Amino acid sequence: MRSPLxxxxxxxxRLWRREDGTATIEFTIFVPIVLVIFVAAxxxxxxxIRHVMLERGLDLVxxxxxxxxxxxxxxxxxxxxxxxxxxLISDCxxxxxxxxxxxxxxxxxxxxxxxxxxxxxxxxxPLNSRPPGAIAPGGSNEIMLIRICVLESPMFPSTPLxxxxxxxxxxxxxxxxxxxxxxxxxx
Numbered sequence: 569m570r571s572p573l574x575x576x577x578x579x580x581x582r583l584w585r586r587e588d589g590t591a592t593i594e595f596t597i598f599v600p601i602v603l604v605i606f607v608a609a610x611x612x613x614x615x616x617i618r619h620v621m622l623e624r625g626l627d628l629v630x631x632x633x634x635x636x637x638x639x640x641x642x643x644x645x646x647x648x649x650x651x652x653x654x655x656l657i658s659d660c661x662x663x664x665x666x667x668x669x670x671x672x673x674x675x676x677x678x679x680x681x682x683x684x685x686x687x688x689x690x691x692x693x694p695l696n697s698r699p700p701g702a703i704a705p706g707g708s709n710e711i712m713l714i715r716i717c718v719l720e721s722p723m724f725p726s727t728p729l730x731x732x733x734x735x736x737x738x739x740x741x742x743x744x745x746x747x748x749x750x751x752x753x754x755x
Contacts (some may be wrong), residue, residue, distance in 0.1 A: 608727045614727075614741075616682070618720055619655050623746045625654035626716055630750050650716060657718055657744075667715045688717040688743045710752045717745035 629649045632638050643666055651660035690695060719741035722733070728746070733742035 570612055572651065603687045604727065607724045611722060611727050611729050612722050614723055615720075615733075619674065619744050621656050622716065622718065622744050623650075624747055625650045626714065629654045630714065630748055633708050634750050658720065660718065663720075664716060664718045667712055667713075670710045671713045674688070675709055684732075688719050712750050712752060713747065715745065715747040717743055720744055 579741070629638075629646070632649075638646075640647075646668070647664050647666050648661060650666065651664055654660055654664075657664070719739060720743075721739070721741050725731070725740060
């Protein structure tokens with residue numbers, strides 16, 4: 569008479585030696601890793617393209633500004649001109665903020681000031697109010713600092729790249745910001 573435990577042991581040994589299904593194990597381990605890398609690459613590419621388009625739109629508008637074609641613009645007109653030249657930014661006219669102010673070259677020394685005061689969202693800090701963009705046109709021959717920013721939604725918010733971006737607590741959108749310096753032409 570055979571022992572039931574011995575029969576179960578033999579069956580388990582036979583099951584352990586079988587090799588069918590091993591490709592399934594490799595598939596379930598490696599495919600998620602490959603998919604995460606692929607999706608993160610798409611997210612990084614979309615982020616870079618949006619940022620480059622934002623910088624390009626600002627540069628095109630500032631070219632007209634440097635040439636003296638844009639003498640008196642308010643915040644909305646400057647924002648609309650930038651949005652006309654920017655693609656791939658969703659709802660640009662409602663999301664883009666523009667700051668323009670003269671800077672004093674004698675007292676201005678920190679390069680980080682370019683983007684330190686750009687405030688699109690709360691950046692995961694407590695948000696009291698969302699300050700609007702502001703424009704101070706400056707005078708003739710004055711150096712002007714122009715900063716713009718926009719909040720954009722990540723395509724795949726659960727990827728490691730999107731989770732590392734500083735997001736707005738209300739919307740989960742990440743911030744795209746750029747800045748430039750121009751000189752007002754003499755009049």
